[in-house]
Amino acid sequence: MEIKVLGPGCPKCEATEKNVKEAVAESGLDAQVDKVTDLMEIAKYGVFGTPAVVIDGEVKSVGKIPGKDEIKTWIEQQ
Amino acid sequence: MPQDCCAPEGNVMILACSGGSNVGQLSNQAAVELTEEGFGKMFCLAGIGGHLGGFVQSAKDVPSMIAIDGCSVGCAKAILEHAEVPIKAYLVLTDLGIEKNKDFRLRKEEVQKVKEAIKEACGGEQPVLPIVETGPSCCCG
Numbered sequence: 001m002e003i004k005v006l007g008p009g010c011p012k013c014e015a016t017e018k019n020v021k022e023a024v025a026e027s028g029l030d031a032q033v034d035k036v037t038d039l040m041e042i043a044k045y046g047v048f049g050t051p052a053v054v055i056d057g058e059v060k061s062v063g064k065i066p067g068k069d070e071i072k073t074w075i076e077q078q
Numbered sequence: 079m080p081q082d083c084c085a086p087e088g089n090v091m092i093l094a095c096s097g098g099s100n101v102g103q104l105s106n107q108a109a110v111e112l113t114e115e116g117f118g119k120m121f122c123l124a125g126i127g128g129h130l131g132g133f134v135q136s137a138k139d140v141p142s143m144i145a146i147d148g149c150s151v152g153c154a155k156a157i158l159e160h161a162e163v164p165i166k167a168y169l170v171l172t173d174l175g176i177e178k179n180k181d182f183r184l185r186k187e188e189v190q191k192v193k194e195a196i197k198e199a200c201g202g203e204q205p206v207l208p209i210v211e212t213g214p215s216c217c218c219g
Contacts, residue, residue: 046132059135
């Protein structure tokens with residue numbers, strides 16, 4: 001599983017990345033978590049704002065910090 | 079140096095018709111000008127219509143949004159309903175008394191009238207955010 005956290009870098013993006021990493025650790029599933037900070041790369045996902053979370057190419061949230069439990073639900077549904 | 083996140087809170091997502099009539103283009107031009115003025119930010123209705131994931135999810139997650147149709151055919155509304163995006167505010171330009179025609183020479187007073195109607199439909203003046211240059215072709219910020 002590949003998870004991308006989109007954001008140029010600020011407390012909200014960092015909080016999102018932290019929640020994603022904790023959700024992955026607690027789920028026990030194998031997932032690669034990458035942070036995408038390049039604005040041109042972020043633009044390719046067609047998101048209105050950041051932070052955004054993408055799981056296996058599917059955009060799951062945009063412009064907000066998803067909670068750890070919500071992220072775990074997405075991971076477990078993949 | 080960490081940059082501010084370009085989270086869209088406080089920024090109205092503007093989804094405007096850009097159809098082949100005066101009202102379609104008035105809708106689009108009003109969206110352009112309101113974006114330039116910092117009232118909101120126009121976004122890609124076509125991307126939502128194409129069911130491109132990032133665009134659809136963005137429209138679903140954004141806290142403030144307005145869909146603007148030029149006329150009662152309601153293409154923008156139909157696109158959003160098809161993508162299961164809840165419409166938070168909605169405006170039809172022919173309901174403002176603007177007659178639909180094929181004259182693409184847009185009148186300034188009509189563009190202004192549309193802009194004011196959009197602001198009213200969004201609950202009045204929004205805080206004007208500083209326009210941050212995020213680079214070419216960037217959908218965020």
